[in-house]
Amino acid sequence: MxxxxxxxxxxxxxxxxxxxxxxxxxxxxxxxxxxxxxxxxxxxxxxxxxxxxxxxxxxxxxxxxxxxxxxxxxxxxxxxxxxxxxxxxxxxxxxxxxxxxxxxxxxxxxxxxxxxxxxxxxxxxxxxxxxxxxxxxxxxxxxxxxxxxxxxxxxxxxxxxxxxxxxxxxxxxxxxxxxxxxxxxxxxxxxxxVRHGEENADSLLTPREEEVLKLVAEGHSSKDIADILVISIKTVHRHRANLLQKLGLRDRLELTRYAIRAGLIEP
CATH class of the missing domain: 3.40.50.2300 (Response regulator)
Known part of the structure; x- marks a missing residue:
């Protein structure tokens, strides 16, 4: 019943x-x-x-x-x-x-x-x-x-x-x-x-942070990233620091591994 x-x-x-x-x-x-x-x-x-x-x-x-x-x-x-x-x-x-x-x-x-x-x-x-x-x-x-x-x-x-x-x-x-x-x-x-905007699988990172993460994982220098995104090097450094803190990671290598798992770059 x-x-x-x-x-x-x-x-x-x-x-x-x-x-x-x-x-x-x-x-x-x-x-x-x-x-x-x-x-x-x-x-x-x-x-x-x-x-x-x-x-x-x-x-x-x-x-x-x-x-x-x-x-x-x-x-x-x-x-x-x-x-x-x-x-x-x-x-x-x-x-x-x-x-x-x-x-x-x-x-x-x-x-x-x-x-x-x-x-x-x-x-x-x-x-x-x-x-x-x-x-x-x-x-x-x-x-x-x-x-x-x-x-x-x-x-x-x-x-x-x-x-x-x-x-x-x-x-x-x-x-x-x-x-x-x-x-x-x-x-x-x-x-x-997700459809109603109450949950977002990608909400952990902002769109700009995701862009910086992708470029870092691809091996670009801070100056290259600044030129590509048309932002200052200081802003790039701030985004990298925020990425490390949010994701609980320590360095570029761990950021690259995360980007691979997230599907931002190919392994």
Whole structure:
């Protein structure tokens, strides 16, 4: 069934999870129980993260049967272990205080404290903690709010059996994990901002600074650049200094490498 329209502040008030209106058996229907380990297919995505100990996971969802299904998906992998569970966001924050955990997997729509609120609290409480959102809401507003709050990935419950393990491993490699629809939403939003002048891929440098950068990278001297652009040598030096400062670079060589990456000159 379609996700309800999001409220103005999804972090403060979220619509009930669609699963909450269904019996527990239906709520977990979209999270198939894994097959026996002897017949289970190989996990999606890269293999286990190299580690002497399993990744310690905090799992928070207000449906006990959903947690059970998710736990079975995770713990069939030798490098993943659920060490704590919580029924809402507030319980998740408290569990994180008393447990050594590496990764939190949080539902968005939970009582008392939502997953978004819990993400903000956990990001402050444990800055190094990785956080994934696991939700039934295929909703752009929740996606953006989750990423802004500090989540490193957004996984839909409907494909948890396919994506969740890969998402956990990606999070531990400090890599973002988004389902294909979320990637499309991010690109569409960025392009909309560019069209409306709210975002510009080249806004870091002014047009004049870009001209100076190109000429510097092509090997022209400050005098040559001044003659080509009809500006003073002093102005060229000021532009070069601004370029180095803005880009965090040190010398002409690094400016040249940047110009190549930016497509201003051919390597």
């Amino acid at each position: 379609p996700a309800p329209a999001p409220p103005p502040d999804p972090a403060a008030a979220l619509p009930p999870d669609p699963g909450s209106a269904l019996p527990p058996e239906a709520a977990v229907a979209s999270i198939p129980e894994p097959t026996d380990s002897t017949t289970a297919p190989a996990p999606y995505g890269p293999g286990p993260v190299a580690s002497a100990t399993p990744i310690r996971i905090l799992l928070a969802d207000d449906h006990a049967l959903v947690r059970r299904g998710v736990r079975l998906i995770l713990e069939r992998e030798p490098d993943l272990r659920v060490v704590a569970e919580a029924g809402d966001g507030a319980e998740a924050v408290e569990a994180a205080r008393g447990q050594d955990i590496d990764l939190a997997v949080l539902d968005i729509a939970m009582p008392r404290m939502t997953g978004l609120q819990a993400t903000r609290a956990l990001a402050t409480l444990k800055p190094g903690l990785r956080i994934l959102m696991l939700t039934m809401h295929d909703n752009e507003q929740y996606l953006f709010q989750a990423l802004k709050a500090g989540a490193g990935g957004y996984v839909l419950k409907s494909v948890a059996d396919r994506d969740l393990v890969a998402a956990c491993r990606a999070a531990m490699r400090d890599e973002p994990f988004l389902y294909p629809g979320a990637v499309t939403a991010l690109i569409r939003t960025y392009l909309d901002r």
